[in-house]
Amino acid sequence: MEYDVIILGGGPAGTAAASKLSAAGISTLLIEKNKHPREKTCAGILTQKTISFLEENIGVLKMEQIISSNQVTIRYKRNNIGQFTVQAPFVFVERDVFDNKLLNVCQNSGTCIMEGVAATKIIPDENKIILSNKQTLTYKYLIAADGIFSQTRKQIGLPNMPAAFCIQDTFERDTCPISLQHLQELQLNFGEIELGYSWIVPYPKHIIVGTGAFTDSVEYCSLLEKHTKLCNHIGLTNIAKRRGAFVPIGGFEYQKNHLYNNIVMVGDAAGLANPLTGEGIYHALLSGIYAATAYLLDSHNLRETYLSFLQPILEQLTEQKSLLSKFYSPLLLENIFFQLKDCPEFLSALCDDVVSLETRDYKSLIMELQQLLR
Ligand SMILES: Cc1cc2nc3c(=O)[nH]c(=O)nc-3n(C[C@H](O)[C@H](O)[C@H](O)COP(=O)(O)OP(=O)(O)OC[C@H]3O[C@@H](n4cnc5c(N)ncnc54)[C@H](O)[C@@H]3O)c2cc1C
Secondary structure, three states: OOOOOOEEEEOOOHHHHHHHHOOOOOEEEEEEOOOOOOOOOOOOOHHHHHHHOOOOOOOHOOOOEEEEEEEEEEEOOOEEEEEEEEEEEEEEHHHHHHHHHHHHHHHHOOOOOEEEEOOOEEOOOEEEEEEEEOOOOEEEEEEOOOOOHHHHHHOOOOOOOOOEEEEEEEHHHOOOOOOHHHOOOOEEEEOOOEEEEEEEOOOOOEEEEEEEEOOOOOOOOHHHHHHHHHHHHHOOOOOEEEEEEEEEOHHHHHHHHOOOEEEEHHHHHHOOOOOOOEEEEHHHHHHHHHHHHHHHHHHHHHHHHHHHHHHHHHHHHHHHHHHHHHOOOOOOOOOHHHHOOHHHHHHHHHHHHHOOOOOOOOHHHHHHHHHHHO
């Protein structure tokens, strides 16, 4: 069987692309090395722009087993900076359930799915993929949605993805201290580690605590030590599950450098996570849909058309990356957070307008902050 498009990877980026292509009648094969529901280490925080995007572009209207919160607590070096309300609630999804739901959407749109089979080699000059079951497939167009350690990325000659390590622990609610057993809000802790933060996310039966530094210069032992100290400090000692995983911290700029017109990179494989927050699901979905749209509009110029759609995102990520060192500078952060103690409306605006809805960019908020602190 010949397919018009082969997609590698069944995460949000790959399934978004597959559902749009299949719904438009394009014969599409999605290859995923694991079997859904598969484990994916992630905090599972969805912003409102992501929820709207899912509803408008992928037809996901309702998600089971979700919890949402419009309360956020922010701490700096364990001091309470503010507990405030956001207009656009954060939604928390279990990634195995969420990704499985997206896979069902593309299955229902007519995508052919091969699970439990990995692409072990891509030969871009011959348009061939060799699979772990020894099968060789020929593609006309390839969408690489194969995550942060993308095989495709390596084999089309792009440099390794700069990546930051995160640690994430799961605690069953009934083993948590009483004060946390009924936790409903999202908590963010800054100042524990430089260039990063810790997140505490409430799920119905468990609580997730993760720590990530958005740089590759923090050593694993130091990250683990600080993460463990934070967990102990809040009384979480009974770890049910510990996982480590990487988020991309750049590398998105390189995808302009490859030469294959019939291959595009989407999601983490393209390094599209937000370098300030680590949010990656939104851009994974968006880039998947962009890749499919580029194919539907002008398949002969797939890569060029896709990159033209992606250009504003690449500019936004470049700006965010340049803000990272300024924004997360320890002295500045300390000053900012203590001055913001009395400004819950500023923290709400940061969460709502900049992070959740993207109606404003980080730069404009930083300018407002400078005026506020003057
Ligand atoms: C600790 C942590 C917490 C995070 N928290 C959040 C959060 O709260 N909110 C948010 O928006 N983002 C978060 N992210 C980022 C988010 O998880 C990713 O950006 C997102 O999953 C990217 O989606 P994707 O489809 O590009 O890649 P993935 O979800 O990684 O999917 C890639 C898929 O490709 C498959 N694959 C890989 N290689 C092959 C191969 N050779 N052949 C076939 N299949 C292959 C993999 O099995 C996988 O299923 C977090 C990341 C980490 C590490």
